[in-house]
């Protein structure tokens with residue numbers, strides 16, 4: 041499976057959002073990763089539909105929208121309308137997960153589930169065939185720039201086993217503290233899709249950083 045890089049717009053310069061979107065367009069990145077935070081599910085507030093619509097206007101690659109909000113089922117259609125291509129919801133945020141994923145599919149998007157850092161991957165057993173992707177958090181969600189947690193490697197291995205045993209094509213995405221120091225080990229553990237925020241946007245040459253990450257992931 042080809043390895044994908046999804047720069048996290050949370051780390052972009054919001055005063056120069058169009059410039060940063062064009063940078064991603066012109067890079068080897070595959071998706072835009074867009075973090076929506078509501079100040080309830082996570083202790084931070086980011087941005088919502090108008091900002092996503094503005095990104096969509098310039099984006100030439102799919103929008104991977106990561107909802108860190110309580111009861112995401114209230115807003116699925118609105119996120120689809122402003123241009124989300126993939127929508128992931130936290131297992132911990134919605135009571136009727138199967139119904140919420142169906143809602144995402146019916147809105148014309150690909151559906152995925154996110155697990156917090158220590159939510160056991162075994163909870164995915166029954167929902168896995170319905171997931172286009174599973175996103176494993178490698179930090180406590182809410183903020184960029186945090187340290188990658190090493191417990192992630194074992195979690196990826198367990199999830200990779202579950203996916204392969206079922207003969208599924210489910211993508212395994214990692215989010216939080218991803219850099220050149222851990223991406224290869226994450227690929228070896230079985231991950232294939234990588235969010236990176238501060239590592240990309242704080243670097244001198246963002247285009248080169250994306251290129252290097254992608255090369256490492258595919259090495």
Ligand code: DX5
Pocket residue numbers: 048049050051073075106179180181182183184185186215216217218235236237238239
């Ligand atoms: C945090 C977000 C991440 C964040 C990652 O809750 O889900 O997508 O932007 O940022 P870095 O790569 O800086 O850890």
Ligand code: ZN
Pocket residue numbers: 048073074075106215235
């Ligand atoms: Zn995210």
